[in-house]
Amino acid sequence: MKKEYFKEFKNSSFWDDSDYAIKEYVSTPPTDDLIASVEQDLGYKLPASYIEMMKLHNGGIPLNTCFPTNEPTSWAEDHIAITGIMGIGREKAYSICGQLGSLFMIDEWGYPDFGVVICDCPSAGHDVVMLDYRKCGRNGEPEVIHVDQECDYEVTFLAKDFETFIRGLVNEKVYDTxxxxxxxxxxxxxxxxxxxxxxxxxxxxxxxxxxxxxxxxxxxxxxxxxxxxxxxxxxxxxxxxxxxxxxxxxxxxxxxxxxxxxxxxxxxxxxxxxxxxxxxxxxxxxxxxxxxxxxxxxxxxxxxxxxxxxxxxxxxxxxxxxxxxxxxxxxxxxxx
Structure with a gap:
């Protein structure tokens, strides 16, 4: 039986569809052929929950952009922030195979080659959110981690899987000090x-x-x-x-x-x-x-x-x- 993801999740109220988001992040829903092609380029099988979400809204900027952490990073003492979520494709700069996507961040910025960059951060390249395949292998269910270039590519665990990460995002007002x-x-x-x-x-x-x-x-x-x-x-x-x-x-x-x-x-x-x-x-x-x-x-x-x-x-x-x-x-x- 096929697993069902994002039950009772309101996708329509998750995204901030500003003109900038649509221009830089949002692509048309990916076809199965495009998904297979992107996975071949990346060398990793993308999580089914990620694919399901991208077929409904392929990349973008969420309304909630912060994720709690149990340890400090270069961004904050108790959370990280993302700018956007990369969609499946090559056309948009901020898609996982786009000009500023996962392969670029690994090849040009030196991020570890054990997964896929799925979110960019407000630091403009100095930290990212990645899918981590070290435990599960290239075809398994990856964890979600934060990688901090400012701290010698230090890894901070965020969530056991992509859906847990998405559901755990909170609004920046929570951390308004x-x-x-x-x-x-x-x-x-x-x-x-x-x-x-x-x-x-x-x-x-x-x-x-x-x-x-x-x-x-x-x-x-x-x-x-x-x-x-x-x-x-x-x-x-x-x-x-x-x-x-x-x-x-x-x-x-x-x-x-x-x-x-x-x-x-x-x-x-x-x-x-x-x-x-x-x-x-x-x-x-x-x-x-x-x-x-x-x-x-x-x-x-x-x-x-x-x-x-x-x-x-x-x-x-x-x-x-x-x-x-x-x-x-x-x-x-x-x-x-």
Whole structure:
């Protein structure tokens, strides 16, 4: 008697048929000849549950994209995430024999050749979900595993078979920690210890009263707007770039661009409790190029510094209020 898969499973409510999903993942239902041809290319017999599902909806992006794990991976402490499920075919880039399919991930990315890649992940190639045939042989019922290139292709067991994996997917909202993360970030910017360099720079700057408090006020506003502590290209981040630059070049007047960009990391990026914990170098270089282009920063082969006008505007902005409200003026430091 033929085994029946996905009893009481609502296939129509499983998929997120966005324009992107249909373009990149979804193919027409596979014929028996296509399935046999794909299996020959892969060297493995595909699970009957997978084939049955693909005959109803051949690849795509599910509404639920997370799967719980009992151990941490490079993605999260307690789950992995997938971007989409590869269909049976060759036409779509994200089908198992497509341009970015299983054979590509094994041949080009070095994933272990003991199964079939069936799901790509948000890391853009740095982890995948595979069917694992090591226990069952090439014609058996494979387990489903997560393979993590970031951790030397570490394998994490997910499910005993494909159907169990599909039924175990949960919505990303289950792991939404944004509110908790925001509370943690607010606590950090309110009370976290400054890096040794930032503390030294603040102590050296006597032109602004309660400077450390004002820095915390600005960064609190950043967290309130974003939900986390990071500097990008928004107005408050630009204010912090300006402030850090003024503090550092006041303390170290004889520095060039290269030295500043190197030491920038130690002000509030990677040192001390009060830190962003990381940054994209392009944001700080884009800010610096913009300030030089607007004539606010003077750069020579040996030094780099604010003009007196730009410095005065910054100090006026910092000193014009005690509670910091005007620090968030979007028109900050515009030079006519």
């Amino acid at each position: 944004s509110e908790k993360d925001k509370e943690t970030a607010l606590e950090k910017v309110a009370r976290g210890e400054f890096s040794p360099l930032l503390a030294k720079l603040c102590a050296h700057a006597t032109e602004v009263e309660n400077l450390e408090d004002k820095i915390r006020e600005i960064c609190t506003k950043i967290v309130e707007k974003k939900g986390f502590f990071a500097l990008h290209a928004d107005e408050l981040s630009i204010l912090m770039y300006d402030l850090q630059f003024w503090l550092y070049t006041k303390f170290q007047p004889s520095i060039d661009r290269e030295r500043y960009l190197k030491d920038y990391e130690m002000i509030l990026v990677f040192s001390g409790e009060f830190s962003t914990g990381g940054y994209a170098p392009s944001f700080i270089t884009d800010w610096l190029n913009d300030r030089v282009g607007k004539g606010m920063i003077i750069e020579t082969s040996e030094t780099i510094r604010f003009t007196e006008t730009a410095k005065e505007q910054l100090l006026n902005r910092l000193n014009e209020t005690n509670n910091g409200e005007k620090l968030y003026n979007i028109a900050y430091l515009l030079v006519e």
